[in-house]
Amino acid sequence: MRNDFLSILEENTLYRVITGSTAYGLANEHSDIDEKAFVILPIAYQFQLGKEWETETFHNPDIEYHSLKKALFLLSVQNPTMLETLFVPENCIVEQTAFGRKIRENRDIFLSQQCFYTFGGYARDQLVRIKNSLFGLSEEEQNSHLQLKLTNMIDACKDKYDLQQIEMNINEVRVENDHRHIALCNLRANNIDLLQLSPMISELGNTLKSYQKRKQVKKPEEKLYKHAMHLVRLLLTGIEVLKTAELTVYRQKDQALLRSIRNQEMSWDELFLLTEKLFVELEQAKEHSPLPKKIDKEKINQLYTNMMVDYFGLQT
Structure with missing residues (x-):
């Protein structure tokens, strides 16, 4: 039954991309390949009384499928991992229909100064988890x-x-x-x-x-340093988005720094000083950001409506 539904998801995928460490340019021999995909299910699934389908995860390969509605919602609330799907390099796009291209072409409407709270919030939560695991808060x-x-x-x-x-x-x-x-x-x-x-x-x-x-959950230092690498990556990306209104997923210029963190070449004291500095930079970037204070919900709603109407050939 689950495999049958997977086939339906695959047949109705609009946009599918490689995400995670591979997309960041930070993969090593232990890294899995992660993917995310946006789907519009057939019309029979759209008009039924049961709970509306939103998300499904499969493994081998690791892939998350999201309904178009759920994907656009997560994008509109500035979810960092979802925003990244629209900015991955071209070589990370596995599948892209005309509808998928339409979302990617409109990616800028999902960026606003709310990024300060989501990128910074995820990073701060990760920092607290690391400190709690190391020392107990x-x-x-x-x-x-x-x-x-x-x-x-x-x-x-x-x-x-x-x-x-x-x-x-x-x-x-x-x-x-x-x-x-x-x-x-x-x-x-x-x-x-x-x-x-x-x-x-x-x-x-x-x-x-x-x-x-x-x-408090004790984790191996190897895992904690991997989490630390990603928290620094989040802060660097958030600063860039707020400063430039651009989101670079492939972190080429930061690779040496990020890999040195994962390889445990930085002490925890050095790392905590770095994150403290980056949080200040994130705050400063928000104060002078060219991004709008908030997204235009009407534009996003109109994008969703137009795509659903066009996909099913409906009359409005």
Whole structure:
């Protein structure tokens, strides 16, 4: 049954690319080849009462299939690994129909200053995981990280959901006797539609809940250095995107630095100093970025509508 569905996915793929270390130019003999693909399922799948299909992962080879709708959503929220799919070098494109080309040609509409929060957020989370695995974070350090994470999320959500008129800040994060994190905030909003506020509160609440599940997990240093390489790559890429409005997936100019990190040629103290410097550069890049503050949702919705109408030959 699963193999039958794989055949349907393959037959209806619009765009399929090689991602990960191969696309970054950082693969070694231990690296797998990872791929991502965008799909529009046949019309029979579009009009049924069951849960709408979004994503499926297969192995050997490792490939993630996403519905076009899910792919465009992840692109619109500036998911770094999804954004990279539209900027991989031509030699990493495995399959590209006219519809796939259309998405790639419109890739710039998915870039905005929200990249600061996604690239920086992923990198900071990775840094905290590394430090937690190496040393075990103190309660104070965990609280500080969570407070910063929630504060950045508030800034991102205010742009994403057009909530610039509200004032919200996280006053305190602490751990209760039952080991739960709680976050205390101030919120000032005059005459605002509660439904407009709901998505931001939901995102913040989900982040707080997921933080409770984190545990210290010891990992081999080899794996930690690999994670460190990718966190530095994320920061370098995020800085470039914010400065130039371009995203270079193949990190040719950074290869020596990134490989030296993976090969454990840099001490942890040196690495933490480097990341501290890069976080400052990321902040500065956002302040002077030529990118729009937020994406144009109407443009993305129109792209999706036009593609679905054209794909199925519908009349509008």
